[in-house]
Amino acid sequence: MHRRRRSALLLTAAIATAAPLLTACGNDAHPGAAAVVGDQRITVSQLENRVDEVREAQRAAVPDDGQYQQVVARSGALTRDTLHGMVLDRVLHSAAAEAHVSVSRKEVQAMRGDLEDQAGGAEQLETVWLQQYGVAPGRLDDNLRVQLEAQKLAESLDTDTSRPEFWQALSKASDKLDIDLNPRYGAWDVQKAGRVDSETPWVREVAEAEPSQQTA
Template identity: 60%
Template sequence: MHRRRRRTALLLSAAITAAAPLLSACGSDAHPGAAAVVGGERITVSQLENRVNDVRAAQRAASADEAQYQRLVAQTGTLTRHTLNGMVLEKVLDQALEDAGVRVTRKEVQEYRSALEEQEGGSQGLELSWLQQYNVAPEHLDESIRSDVEVQRLATALGVDVNTPDGSAVFWQAMAKASEKLGVDLNPRYGTWDVEVEKQGRVGMAEAKTPWVREVTKAGTQEPA
């Protein structure tokens, strides 16, 4: 049951748009020091860097030696943009849930995490799995799992199956509406934000994925979970 629900959440379309040139500025002119402003709330460069540093620290701790750690760093060179994409989408998802009148309880998240831990052989196994697969540090695992549950609940509220192209499109329409309602002001050094669902079929930054979004092909076939 929980494995099926997890696959449903993971098979959502990643937010992929045309990449914008990276700029050297530390913040936009309107919001200095901000990586993004979502609904008037700042995600600071410092907050973003701290979350990225948490991932790097966890990767180092999980590496057998410095060479393995450096390989991990090389393989996750776009970690900062991917992390920011997830941080913004978390806020957009919260708005979409509010619009749909959906509330996820702590108990639901705890039960879902317990089921995942059982699959992964315990808490440490789950932490390592999500670090390796999704670049989520243990400190932020609960937030990521909560988003997983929220996606499932939103899809249910919308009455769609996100494993299908039509269901995925409806889901991202709701996310686009929430994104436009909030307003996303992204620091141009990290890229651009796109909510053209009709054209792109997704919402988000260039080539950025989060644990609860994964590509659904145009033909409707799914990537392995």
């Protein structure tokens, strides 16, 4: 179980990247899209809804205005990190399918039960995942499925999620999917299988939080 938990934390932590806030024009090639992954679009609306889910859960957990603003400030990169996670989920699923790896609902529930035992209950586990990884309670099972899929993919490659072989598989899947991010959120680095900052000259850094984060 400890190995499972380390794998889960490793992959979840990999989603978070420290980066300056960005603002830019929309992606003219894919209007309304935050990202295009293969033949699937992640719309700006879908991304904003995911971010709103987290903000609403954070607000419910921290009713005090001052404390809530501190929570928002600590998770200022939430929009970009959320998009990173949404894209990485699809990359991982593609790599897992290529390796004939799948995860059952029973496996997800077993993992959740183990983690709830460690955390001290279902509510405590949801709080940990919300506070540490920006996962809304309603998305917890989906996130655990991703963790299990990553673990099983790594095992099929005779490695683990911290090893280069695992990330090479994600890099290969990224390349096949031809991922295109809206420049306002950065770009997708195929070799790293992760989001990076855009270097286009018309993208500028800003000191304040993104509008969707301020009003969430």
